[in-house]
Amino acid sequence: QVQLQESGPGLVKPSETLSLTCAVSGYSISSGNFWGWIRQPPGKGLEWIGSVHHSGSTYYNSSLKSRVTMSVDTSKNQFSLRLSSVTAADTAVYYCARRGGTYNFDFWGQGTLVTVSS
Amino acid sequence: QTVVTQEPSLTVSPGGTVTLTCASSTGAVTSDNYPNWFQQKPGQAPRALIYSASNRHSWTPARFSGSLLGGKAALTLSGVQPEDEAEYHCLLYYGGAQVFGGGTKLTVL
Numbered sequence: 536q537v538q539l540q541e542s543g544p545g546l547v548k549p550s551e552t553l554s555l556t557c558a559v560s561g562y563s564i565s566s567g568n569f570w571g572w573i574r575q576p577p578g579k580g581l582e583w584i585g586s587v588h589h590s591g592s593t594y595y596n597s598s599l600k601s602r603v604t605m606s607v608d609t610s611k612n613q614f615s616l617r618l619s620s621v622t623a624a625d626t627a628v629y630y631c632a633r634r635g636g637t638y639n640f641d642f643w644g645q646g647t648l649v650t651v652s653s
Numbered sequence: 654q655t656v657v658t659q660e661p662s663l664t665v666s667p668g669g670t671v672t673l674t675c676a677s678s679t680g681a682v683t684s685d686n687y688p689n690w691f692q693q694k695p696g697q698a699p700r701a702l703i704y705s706a707s708n709r710h711s712w713t714p715a716r717f718s719g720s721l722l723g724g725k726a727a728l729t730l731s732g733v734q735p736e737d738e739a740e741y742h743c744l745l746y747y748g749g750a751q752v753f754g755g756g757t758k759l760t761v762l
Binding site: 571573580581582583586594596597598630635637638639640641642643644645646 | 654687689691693698699700701704705708710742744746749750751752753754755756
């Protein structure tokens with residue numbers, strides 16, 4: 536069974552960089568899938584942040600592209616998200632997920648709340 | 654900026670049938686948008702229900718079905734159960750980028 540677990544600071548100061556990691560178990564991150572990050576501000580809908588492949592290929596949401604970096608660490612079977620210059624608008628639950636072969640996110644982490652506040 | 658639109662809220666009676674839709678600001682939703690549907694209950698992560706418009710995941714109950722209908726993606730729930738009360742999200746693919754709809758809050762009453 537594929538399992539994903541997000542980790543990282545729950546509180547980030549404005550203008551700083553948010554960094555999260557998603558540990559994958561039960562499945563090799565090098566198996567050919569893309570891996571995604573999705574966020575959900577409190578009381579709002581889901582927003583796709585981007586997707587990354589173990590080869591380094593990435594797709595980012597155009598509205599966040601200038602601030603987002605995603606990467607994969609195959610040795611640790613995990614992938615990461617960095618979002619720079621954060622503001623209160625970046626406060627959200629951040630989810631990581633596996634993207635299946637037909638652009639579907641089939642397995643998700645439980646999510647982690649990141650609050651941007653001084 | 655592409656916008657994906659869903660009904661904000663719908664209400665259905667137990668045992669009834671309801672259809673949720675997902676529209677694209679770029680025009681008709683087609684199979685090339687690989688429509689996905691997710692169910693999310695309060696305090697939980699989304700759970701995948703449907704992919705590529707009409708394919709159920711192995712864990713998706715048969716009462717959930719997906720289709721393309723009148724230029725939109727559609728999710729139909731037949732024989733609705735009380736536990737189907739949740740938020741439903743659609744996701745469309747646009748050649749690399751993916752966009753979620755705003756979500757539909759389904760009330761079973």
